[in-house]
Each structure stands twice: as structure tokens, then as C-alpha cells.
Amino acid sequence: MAKPVIAVFDVGKTNKKLFLIDENYRIVYERSARFVETKDEDGEPCENLESLRSSVYDSLHQVMQLKEYDIKAINFSTYGASFVYLDEAGKPLTPLYNYLKEYPEALKEEFYAKYGGEEQISLATASPILGSLNSGMQLYRLKKEKPEIFERVKWALHLPQYLSYLVTGKAVADITSIGCHTQLWDFNKKQYHDWVNEEGITTKFGVFTPADSSQETNFEGQKFEVGVGLHDSSAALIPYLANFNTPFVLLSTGTWCISLNPFNQEPLTAEELKQDCLCYMHYKGKAVKASRIFAGYEHEQQLKRIAQHFDRAAYLFKHLKFNPGLILKLANKIPENQNPQEEFSLNSAFPDRDLSLFQTAEEAYHQLIFDLVKQQIYSLKLILNAGVKRIFVDGGFGKNAIYMHLLATSIPDIEVYASSVSQATAIGTALAINDAWNSNPAPTDMIQLKYYSAIQRSLVS
Incomplete structure (x- = not known):
């Protein structure tokens, strides 16, 4: 009889892994991939989004053929601070920018001057000032430097939620990604920070969804419970x-x-x-x-x-x-x-x-x-x-x-x-x-x- 398992995609900067985990939390299957980085329009190294997307589909397709396992659910975890910007049709509009990318000093100064200063934003959002590593600042940059692309963004999804979207077709936001050194979340008010609303960014996040929830999804003729993904x-x-x-x-x-x-x-x-x-x-x-x-x-x-x-x-x-x-x-x-x-x-x-x-x-x-x-x-x-x-x-x-x-x-x-x-x-x-x-x-x-x-x-x- 086929063994019930969950498929977990664990995407690090270097290694991308797929695990099948049984009901006793033993890893019964593992496969690993490494992709060659590509470059963004400024010549900076970044994740190869197309390779990642096709790898999710290929490896899922492969494990679905394994007769000894019965995949009951799928979930995802990835490194944080990385956004995928999707258009109306669900296609990425930009490269997956590297969170180590240098942040423009003038834009940074403009942002903090407008919204109350570094210390005030830092305290409210529980985030040190980290440039691109504050993923909210990447969104602000896109809006200011490439307004025509920003206008076309239907969804801005953190990487774990993008992988979930590839299987479910549903755009969601998750607190473990939104709340971690992004400068997006006001920890005192327990909601998006005021600047996020003022810049009209809130509507580009998916529906806020509990990190321990899942939804039944039909994928290639099979039904799975699919999680929202985690930081x-x-x-x-x-x-x-x-x-x-x-x-x-x-x-x-x-x-x-x-x-x-x-x-x-x-x-x-x-x-x-x-x-x-x-x-x-x-x-x-x-x-x-x-x-x-x-x-x-x-x-x-x-x-x-x-x-x-x-x-x-x-x-x-x-x-x-x-x-x-x-x-x-x-x-x-x-x-x-x-x-x-x-x-x-x-x-x-x-x-x-x-x-x-x-x-x-x-x-x-x-x-x-x-x-x-x-x-x-x-x-x-x-x-x-x-x-x-x-x-x-x-x-x-x-x-x-x-x-x-x-x-x-x-x-x-x-x-x-x-x-x-x-x-x-x-x-x-x-x-x-x-x-x-x-x-x-x-x-x-x-x-x-x-x-x-x-x-x-x-x-x-």
C-alpha cells in the first residue's frame, strides 16, 4: 500500500530541495537541484526564476509518478526578503532581485524623510535599517524607479507564497514573510504600516492567510492540501x-x-x-x-x-x-x-x-x-x-x-x-x-x- 506523505520544497540560496516526509516525520525521499544564477538588468546576480518555476513543476510531476508514495499535501519554505512581481496573467514582470543589491542612498533618504525617520519606522516595524533586505523597500523602489511596471503588478508575492501560487493559482500573503525585517508590518498596531497603505501597495499583496492553513487544490488531476509557504x-x-x-x-x-x-x-x-x-x-x-x-x-x-x-x-x-x-x-x-x-x-x-x-x-x-x-x-x-x-x-x-x-x-x-x-x-x-x-x-x-x-x-x- 502507498505510504501517505507530504511533499516539502525547501528553497535556499544555494540548494533547492524537495523532500517527501512520512506521517512519523521521517524523510523517505529527497532530491536536490542547484541553478546557475542569472543577472538582472543592472548586471547584478539574481535567482533564475524560470529555472525555479520549471523545477517545481518537473519535480512535482516526477514524485507524483512514484507508486510507493501517496502525496497528501504540499508546502514550501524559502529564504526571505525576496519578492516576485506578477502581472494579471500570473507572469513575472521583473527578475527576482537579490536582497543584497545595493539600495540607492537618495531614495532611502527620501523615504525616511517622508515617513518619520529611520528610528520611528524601525521601532514600529521591528526591522533594523537593512536596505534591500527590508523587502518593503524593494517595492518602494520599484514604484519610484519603474512606475510603469509597478502599475502592471497585480500581485507582489514573497518567494514562499509565489511557489504556493504556482500550484494553487491563488495569491496569498503570510505573516512569517510579511512580518520579518520587511518594514511592512506595524508590530504595535498588528497591521500593515501606514506607509504601505499610503503608497497603494496593500492591494498588491494576496489575501492574508494563516501560516498553518492549507487549501484543497486540484493539480494535474490529483487533489492535495497545499500550504501557503513559510519564511x-x-x-x-x-x-x-x-x-x-x-x-x-x-x-x-x-x-x-x-x-x-x-x-x-x-x-x-x-x-x-x-x-x-x-x-x-x-x-x-x-x-x-x-x-x-x-x-x-x-x-x-x-x-x-x-x-x-x-x-x-x-x-x-x-x-x-x-x-x-x-x-x-x-x-x-x-x-x-x-x-x-x-x-x-x-x-x-x-x-x-x-x-x-x-x-x-x-x-x-x-x-x-x-x-x-x-x-x-x-x-x-x-x-x-x-x-x-x-x-x-x-x-x-x-x-x-x-x-x-x-x-x-x-x-x-x-x-x-x-x-x-x-x-x-x-x-x-x-x-x-x-x-x-x-x-x-x-x-x-x-x-x-x-x-x-x-x-x-x-x-x-
Whole structure:
């Protein structure tokens, strides 16, 4: 008998994946594609929208032929901050502009002068000023620079909702995309910000639809429940929300280390925004206070510097064991190790350290991690609130024993766990519409945890 599954498209910047996930949340099928980027009219690199569109149809068509699976539902998650502009016939009118594209300074100044200034907009929309990464600013730019195209835009859909549209033919808006660093959503009024209405943009968004809803759709003669699509950062949080009731913070570590606190709905302050705090949006429509630092990137850069200085291969550091004795030695050698970080910095203290201070590569690496953890604690404290009992660290640093021991030691009152859930974004995307396709409740054992106790506390307190 065919196994009931959900098909989940997980579209990252680099890898585009399609998963089939069974009712026990096991991934039973996976296929992956990578596309060559194309260029927009300014010669800037951008996603190949046509390749993406045909890949969705081709791969769906392919898995529908697999007799061993019975596809009950389809859902989508993608990176955020990217709009697809469609005409009346549902055809894209522009390339899928890259959110890293430089934003024109004059247009930026004109916008903030007109609508009350950077700080006021930032506070209301829980978005730091990020240029094109504030996707609402991309829409404003289109209206001002290409008014004739803007006039022809029937729908402006964030990328997850565009993929959903490809299957359903229905244009919808979703809070996890609209609410995440877009400058479109007023977190205090819980509606589109006034500027969005004034510029006549609201009508170009689809019908506001709950992120955990789906609709029955007939596609190539088969019926599926199809979700509205989710912003990937919000989707990755869902397995944790499904498995844990006690307040927690998820520290998602990669190039950026993002601390997500779904139990903190306090409005952002101007001071927090200056320190790179923002709000993501919980799939049930609640704010998720977040802070972030560029620590994964810095780790890679400084690791190369250490490896070069000591003539060692960088990969050898991946499996270094935690050495408490070295931390004690470093505390005597570098006096500021004994003080907590006094102020926010996007960079740790390590880039300015003279590597000849250290006798071995191992000693230098322990100091690098010590500096990164110190910076991480500062970033974490910006969004921590009373009641948070646990921190789950997923991604690269969760596998780094030195990092995990130092983190646990630095916050002895909170339980620290390395956590892993295979393909958290895809699993979360399936969980969002669990009731539409799965006759079972969500399983409670999908996250593997490894506890780190606050040992050697006296060494760094």
C-alpha cells in the first residue's frame, strides 16, 4: 500500500530541495537541484526564476509518478526578503532581485524623510535599517524607479507564497514573510504600516492567510492540501515549539548566529535595534524577539589566520577537545578574559589579538572561541527574559565541544543543549499543516539533545 506523505520544497540560496516526509516525520525521499544564477538588468546576480518555476513543476510531476508514495499535501519554505512581481496573467514582470543589491542612498533618504525617520519606522516595524533586505523597500523602489511596471503588478508575492501560487493559482500573503525585517508590518498596531497603505501597495499583496492553513487544490488531476509557504527561519523554529513547552531560546548557528526567543513579545527598543536586534514572526502570528552576530563568518576568517600562523591545516581544529587547563592559563595571560563584554560589537576581540602571544595553535583557538562566546553571551542577553530555562544550540557551533562547554559555563543558571533535528526547516514546514495531511499528532522525539553542564565554572566566572 502507498505510504501517505507530504511533499516539502525547501528553497535556499544555494540548494533547492524537495523532500517527501512520512506521517512519523521521517524523510523517505529527497532530491536536490542547484541553478546557475542569472543577472538582472543592472548586471547584478539574481535567482533564475524560470529555472525555479520549471523545477517545481518537473519535480512535482516526477514524485507524483512514484507508486510507493501517496502525496497528501504540499508546502514550501524559502529564504526571505525576496519578492516576485506578477502581472494579471500570473507572469513575472521583473527578475527576482537579490536582497543584497545595493539600495540607492537618495531614495532611502527620501523615504525616511517622508515617513518619520529611520528610528520611528524601525521601532514600529521591528526591522533594523537593512536596505534591500527590508523587502518593503524593494517595492518602494520599484514604484519610484519603474512606475510603469509597478502599475502592471497585480500581485507582489514573497518567494514562499509565489511557489504556493504556482500550484494553487491563488495569491496569498503570510505573516512569517510579511512580518520579518520587511518594514511592512506595524508590530504595535498588528497591521500593515501606514506607509504601505499610503503608497497603494496593500492591494498588491494576496489575501492574508494563516501560516498553518492549507487549501484543497486540484493539480494535474490529483487533489492535495497545499500550504501557503513559510519564511525558512520561522519554519526551523516550529519543531522546537511542537516539542517543548518550557520557555527556551533557539540559538541558530551558521554564518550568522541568531538567537530566537519565541517567549519574548516585548517591543524592541531603539537601543536594541542599534545592536542588531529584530523580530521574526512565529507562524501563529506572534513576534519572536531575535538578536544576531556575524560569528560563524568570523570564526572561519580567524581559523584561517590561526592555521596559517601555526602552519596547521584548518580542518584539524574541528575536533579539538575542550581543555579547561588552557582556559585557566589564558585567564592569567589575557586579563580582560575575566571581565564580561562591556559593549556590543559585531566583531569579537580576537581579530586584534597578536597571535605571537600564544604558544600553540590549540591555545589560540581556545581564545578565539572564548572571545566569540563572550560576544554571544552579550547578544543573547539582549533577548533573554525571565522564565527562559533552556538554550538549544543548533548548527555548526552545536558540534563544537569547546564552544558548548564555554557557553554552558558562562550562563550557569540556564540549561544548555546542543540540539539537532535533521532538516529542521523542511520538518517545520510539514508540521505547520500537520492536521491537514497527517492522521497522527506530531511526534515528540524528533529533536536530539546533548546536555552541557556548567563545569569548570570557577575558571571563567
